[in-house]
Amino acid sequence: MRNKAEPEHKDDAIAMVQKENNFSGWYSEILKRAEILDVRYPVKGVYVWYPYGYKLRNLVYGFLRSLLDKEHEEVQFPLFIPKEELMREKEHIKGFEDEVFWVTKGGSTEMEIPLALRPTSETAIYPVFKVWIRSHRDLPLRIYQIVNTFRYETKHTRPLIRLREITSFKEAHTVHATRADAEEQVKKAVALYKSFFDRLAVPYVITKRPAWDKFPGADYSIAFDALMPDRRTMQIGTIHLLGESFAKTFDIKYEDKDGSLKFVNQTCYGISERCVAAVIAIHGDDHGLVLPPAVAPIQVVIVPIVFSSKGKDKGKSVEEACVTVYEELKRAGIRSFIDNSAERPGAKYYRWEMKGVPLRIEIGPRDLENNSCEFVRRDERDQKQEKKRIQIPFSDVVSEATRRLGAIQDSIHEAAKDALYSHIYIYNHKSEENMEMEMEMGMEMEELKRKVEDGTGFGIVSVFLCNSERCGQELEDQLGVSVLGEQVYENATGAETGGKKKNKGRCVVCRKEAKRAYIARTY
């Protein structure tokens, strides 16, 4: 298939929107030009995965599966949830009722009981857990599924980020004998998510969401947030300690060793295709996608440099050299592709840079004479915006490609971490108990406002904030931000701005003793 968006002339290429100045426009353009998603489907908030986008999606989720498969088993539960089940957990449904799609007709028949399309699957899965679990020997139980889920989003929708059909929702659900076991599982899930996002080279902050913003029905929620180029944070993963609340609603009990019946303790944790959005948004540049080699559908593209006017023999041997290199890379397990199309090399460079292929190998007649080829990294450009070319002898192609793919993976991860940490500001309050509070608070708010200013401020600011919803809400209202929550599971490097981080302080609103919390504008 031909992508209408792909330019046929170099002038079109230059028309690419700049990421720095207009992230939103850049994001839309890149989804189209790199053939990730087609947004022209005639229903709001749902999109079409192009083949290239779906390959990226499959590699990302393939890795997620391999992490989960160590201790979880994959299952699949139905999309339909009967109204009665969905409504049983009072707090849970309050969190979702405005967002649920309802099936009310089959053929021309009105259905007696409307069926909800799962917004998430707790209420589909837990009635079945009730019949699966009898004894302590059935625990722990750890399952996951990767399914489409549905949310009737009334806000502005956005591909991969705010969707009416989440096509690739990974939801894990675990059941344990004790709360301690469940909390241990939360830690394991955090470790698993770290491995996952590290492989995507997507850096994150980990917080415990404030009580008023936790998952409906959970005891508490842990969240991973990434920083997007427009300096807003995007929630990319959540882990919930459910405790006994759903167990009590759905009457899930087990017989303990001593014969007594006890409620189970549960956790659940989810990741959606926002993980793909983060990869695209964080690493991409004005020339297109920059994919981490670990999940790039094509890790190496081989471009033959054949001059049509000159002798065909030479052309033929260039082609042969390309095939030899391709075969060697393939044998080494490197996902490679030879671009044999009739286009000019420049058009090929443009296309594969747009698609984020980490490494390009060029082979021309002169290279053949030198028994070598040229490597060009996607992630490197000198100050004149020109690509560095490095001569590599044919004999070293596999070892050098392997080494450089590793280096690219590390390099874009480091760059992304730098971008995150340089946009975290550690705010050390000046206030002491006996200062004039009113004035002081006014000044602090003004200063914080500048720090979180839309577009020019830092992305994330660390402040002291108490646990009360009143204080949190007031700070959110005054600054136009969200409280991400208390920083947990140490994850920043100390590279943040704002000097040495004090760990004890007083709430920026009520002045009571408080811990640190992250605040940010969010998606």
Add this chain to the structure above:
Amino acid sequence: MRNKAEPEHKDDAIAMVQKENNFSGWYSEILKRAEILDVRYPVKGVYVWYPYGYKLRNLVYGFLRSLLDKEHEEVQFPLFIPKEELMREKEHIKGFEDEVFWVTKGGSTEMEIPLALRPTSETAIYPVFKVWIRSHRDLPLRIYQIVNTFRYETKHTRPLIRLREITSFKEAHTVHATRADAEEQVKKAVALYKSFFDRLAVPYVITKRPAWDKFPGADYSIAFDALMPDRRTMQIGTIHLLGESFAKTFDIKYEDKDGSLKFVNQTCYGISERCVAAVIAIHGDDHGLVLPPAVAPIQVVIVPIVFSSKGKDKGKSVEEACVTVYEELKRAGIRSFIDNSAERPGAKYYRWEMKGVPLRIEIGPRDLENNSCEFVRRDERDQKQEKKRIQIPFSDVVSEATRRLGAIQDSIHEAAKDALYSHIYIYNHKSEENMEMEMEMGMEMEELKRKVEDGTGFGIVSVFLCNSERCGQELEDQLGVSVLGEQVYENATGAETGGKKKNKGRCVVCRKEAKRAYIARTY
């Protein structure tokens, strides 16, 4: 998780329903006991995939994917189809309108335009093909997706077979410049389906469905049918030549080399989780599943024979021997599992036979002394219903396991083919043009009725039948069968019953010249 259905005493094991006498009861029991699907979900026609069932499903679809990936690209289109698009192809919607689920509410808001849940995706995909395809250079275009689809079935639903949520619908859609190219693709799809079902060891007949039973909107439909143990056929795969009909409805044109605009020619072909149902139904026996090694989640189960009363040292070395064998098998790419549970060996045999594991390796203290282990095949039983045990030296475990897994695959495939062919009856009409037609026809109908008798007759009968809907319907009504269609793509071996097959004859109803057609009771 513990499966409540698994018996704790041998007596329960015996309570397994017999496949021969009560296929329907046997099928339900086995889905539960082998942990394929849990049918206790509180919505009609939708079910829960257990972990073991889902592993089988993933292996089956993984192979299907690998076949498709050679010439198709995987994509994903939305579940929602706007009413207007679904209604555009008149003939198509007539075929589906009674079966469509409608989403009419989001939150508490009535939706302006009701959204259909895809019953199949032609009307979701083809409006997008219209914008993807411009030139002959964009053709052929071959894509597929594996998605959940929905049918408001009002008939009796049945797990994996007749569903309201088809969880795993593989639908391929291809676009070509000419009708000849599209017909060539139909042939390729037939070859692909043959490879697929051969790997599942599921034999089939291939027919061209009668015109009145083709896919709504298609020029013609090719179908694969398997014979179920109750001697009814089940459609397990279909391939449709769409020609230009959808192209005209959705205005899909391409610019040919000469600059002229032409309608594209299309095909589509689908397979659902009925392919898994066929594997279960066709190979299983009164002791449970019998899985083809190619798709068995566990190909070899290793059972240590440890006598708890005797010396622990011996037990330990048995365990070590099991681990050594397991590691060797794993290195050779054989999916293996050691059953280290505390149960008696008999209970383990029962469980893994139920789950259809093709090969069991038993290792006990006496085997250690002989430096060997015992192989037991799932598919073999002597006349006393006892399993044959074969001594295999440890040094030959991998080579012998590989060889025997291959032999099991072939053996159950051959057995299934025999079961199919011995239930096909070739009916050679006695009639000649100048016979007394009335009487003759009455006699033929009586004879045919006996041949297709429910339960005792043949499964499939080959008769001469003309193409007219009137004759087909009359035959269906009189015999209580369906016309599968004209036999195409030679696939039976000549092992059918009924003697030498005449290829020319007269329609069993109207006596006009006719080709052969298969008739059968169907799912």
